[in-house]
Amino acid sequence: MNNRDERILLGHGSGGRLSHDLIKDILLPAFANPALAELHDGARLTAGGAKLAFTTDSYVVKPRFFPGGNIGKLAVCGTVNDLAVCGARPLYLSTGFIIEEGLPVSELREIVLAMRETARLAGVYIVTGDTKVVEKGAVDGMYINTAGIGLMLPHVDISARRVKPGQDIIVSGFLGDHAIAVMSERHGLTLPEKITSDCAPLNGLIQAILTEVPQVAMLRDPTRGGLATTLNEIAADAGLGMILEESAIPVRPEVAAVCDILGFDPLYLANEGKVIVFVEKEYSEKVLTIMKKDPLAASARVIGTVTGQLRGQVALRTTVGGIRLLDMLTGEQLPRIC
Amino acid sequence: MNNRDERILLGHGSGGRLSHDLIKDILLPAFANPALAELHDGARLTAGGAKLAFTTDSYVVKPRFFPGGNIGKLAVCGTVNDLAVCGARPLYLSTGFIIEEGLPVSELREIVLAMRETARLAGVYIVTGDTKVVEKGAVDGMYINTAGIGLMLPHVDISARRVKPGQDIIVSGFLGDHAIAVMSERHGLTLPEKITSDCAPLNGLIQAILTEVPQVAMLRDPTRGGLATTLNEIAADAGLGMILEESAIPVRPEVAAVCDILGFDPLYLANEGKVIVFVEKEYSEKVLTIMKKDPLAASARVIGTVTGQLRGQVALRTTVGGIRLLDMLTGEQLPRIC
The missing domain is CATH 3.30.1330.10 (PurM-like, N-terminal domain)
Incomplete structure (x- = not known):
């Protein structure tokens, strides 16, 4: 961002690549201090x-x-x-x-x-x-x-530094509901099934997980930029790769259908009531059991694993057996989604 | 605010009477909790x-x-x-x-x-x-x-409850500079003397005062709504009155002149680098001495006293010897001043 005539674009507020450029080029250097540097x-x-x-x-x-x-x-x-x-x-x-x-x-x-x-x-x-x-x-x-x-919380250390190869990546439920609900309301679309925002406070769920499984390495809520952007950030911070199973990623058929028609990718859509959990495989079942007791995470599941390969990248094993790299969101898919 | 068709007005953001109505009628009842109730x-x-x-x-x-x-x-x-x-x-x-x-x-x-x-x-x-x-x-x-x-800070209790009859009211310097500087820039006015905003961090000054004189009863920065509105709030909270000496209130001649021409009252203009101090008379000199050492408060002075009469009201003894009641700001004098 060194062009003198450069102007702020909608994408600078997307949570994706341009947001990162803005933060790294302008905000972080100006406000540099240890608390800010971690970029949580x-x-x-x-x-x-x-x-x-x-x-x-x-x-x-x-x-x-x-x-x-x-x-x-x-x-x-x-x-x-x-x-x-x-x-x-x-x-x-x-x-x-x-x-x-x-x-x-x-x-x-x-x-x-x-x-x-x-x-x-x-x-x-x-x-x-x-x-x-x-x-x-x-x-x-x-x-x-x-x-x-x-x-x-005591005895808890949530940090991208603690993400390690072999850890499971768990998501608490269906992706994209918030973005599709807001977008359809904005444009007056009538959806075949009424899709509602997942907007909910997750602190009760998360505290239950951390109390029972303080070993959890990392948590994030995939808001602006969606799952793909959030995982890319963590992959970059951790200097590790991730492999996701497309067939395991929970997306409602109605959301997938709207995305198909309008050209959105649900993996980049904002969520306001979902959490991603990174934890050693041995604790995955325990985390899932706790999550499924909470209606906010009844559809929780393991969607992938951390790998020492693919440093800083996120790959998707597609349902047809191919591998697709998921980049960070560039530009702006849906402005003013939150 | 019970009219069904009522709409938000600019004055609801003024810091004056309408702001108070909004806070008291809608925000406080909804968010009621002990920390919010003090309205600091x-x-x-x-x-x-x-x-x-x-x-x-x-x-x-x-x-x-x-x-x-x-x-x-x-x-x-x-x-x-x-x-x-x-x-x-x-x-x-x-x-x-x-x-x-x-x-x-x-x-x-x-x-x-x-x-x-x-x-x-x-x-x-x-x-x-x-x-x-x-x-x-x-x-x-x-x-x-x-x-x-x-x-x-330890050993300090800043509260309208601690305002008592007989206490001095000290202001740290000239009033209205911020509002007039912003307003003249907005309207492209050329002022006879360049007036600049007083915008400054006051924490150093205030910490110096409180360290030396922890007995200080009350502090406020007279921003939106100015000195008159701020004092009215404190008078109402304390259930006491105040008498100010117009001749003692510091207003730059250039600011007074602009106010005269445009019909503003400097006592209602926003400041962004001034503080009002309430303290027992016996400590006034000490507070003033500390303040005057700081360039941000070089023109500090006592402008009035707290009285047990005039409950909840602020009176101004004018330079010509009359008494004028200063009400809280109603409506909006200068929108978007901060």
Whole structure:
């Protein structure tokens, strides 16, 4: 990013390759510090002797209401989940609203109530906030930022450094539901079966896993950029490869059908209620048993393994027996999906 | 706010009366919890045994570059100062960017460098972040949210509850510079003397005061809504009155002149580098001596006192000898000032 006339593209917010360039070229060098350098979903830090996780996300989803949720529910789930996959117990959230003049108060009320209900479900408190109102046209309705503080769980060390060859890669359920639900609502598509966003707080599920299996090496929620981009990031960080079995990857037939028609790849679609778990094979069954007890992870399964070959790359063994390399998302498949 | 057709107005983001209605009617009931109920500039909470402050603000200032700073510098100062006036030492910040497609990368770079420099000055780390890019027209250039974690200083209890009759009210310097600098830049006004934003991190100054005079009862930075709105909030929270001496309130002649011409009241203009201190009279001189050693507070002075009369109201003894009640800001004087 050294061209003087270069401009920000939608893809710089995709979570994929361009986002990485932006972070690596501009943000990391400017803000360089040990906590940021790890490039997790959240920073791990110490304050007053307490080991904490700290994370933030802004939510610009369009439309604000979609099957399975709204921007408020999403804003709480997203930040709760980012803390949980750091290996932290989410405690406190902040919320910053940027609202376009003219937004119906009733809509704000509905969004705020969804935040309350989701925070209650997740067992977190929204403790501080800010509201800015801008003139018509200066924001598209309403955006929400949430930041969150979590307390690091003891005896747990979630890190790409701990990903090792031979470990299983587990995904907690069907991929792409969130993106397809939002996209179909945005474009007024009627789907053969109603697909709803998977948007949900995962901290209960993740804490159950980590309490029983503290050996878990790595966790991530495959949001923007989807499974493929998330695994590429981890592969790059770990300096290892991954082999996925296409036949094992859970995608609902309805989602696959929409993807076929519209030219999307479900492996790159955003999820808001799924987690990827890296763990030694000997613990896989135990992790799966715990996951399947939770309705949020009833369809959990092993989708692949880590390998010492293919350094930094993710390969898919397709149902017809071929091997396809899955690159990081480049450009932007579905803007404003979260 | 019970009218079904009611809509959000610019004034709901002003920091004044309408903001209060929004918070009291919609946000507080939904998010009710002990940390939020105090309605400080930040929440005070405990995590893993550590006593922390946590705060957030979104920055939508227009234009993004103004005399004395830019949106990046503002985003760091604002959150650092909110932590400092809670009686905390600011430690860590998060940053969330919402960027309009097409923003020059060079501009982002300049804003990010201002954030780095300001964070360095304030001695805080920016440890986690998020970038969203939205399509042209969905945001006006770029907005930034910062959230911050601070460590509560020991032996200090900053609270409106501790404001008592007889205490002095000290302000750290000239009022209104930030608002007039931004406003004149926005409208292309040429001011007789160049007025620059006072945007600055105050944590060093405030920590110096609290270390030497832990008896300080209350601190606030008079941002949106200005001195008058901030004092009204404290008066209401404390259930006490305040009497200010107009002749003692520091306003630059150039700022007063612009206000005269344009019909603004400097007591309602936003500041981004000023602090109000409430302290028992016996400590006033000591506080002033400490403040005047810092260039950021060289013009500090006592502007009034707390009184047991006028409950919940703020009165101004004017230069001509009359008494004028200062109400909270209603509506919006200068939108997008921070």
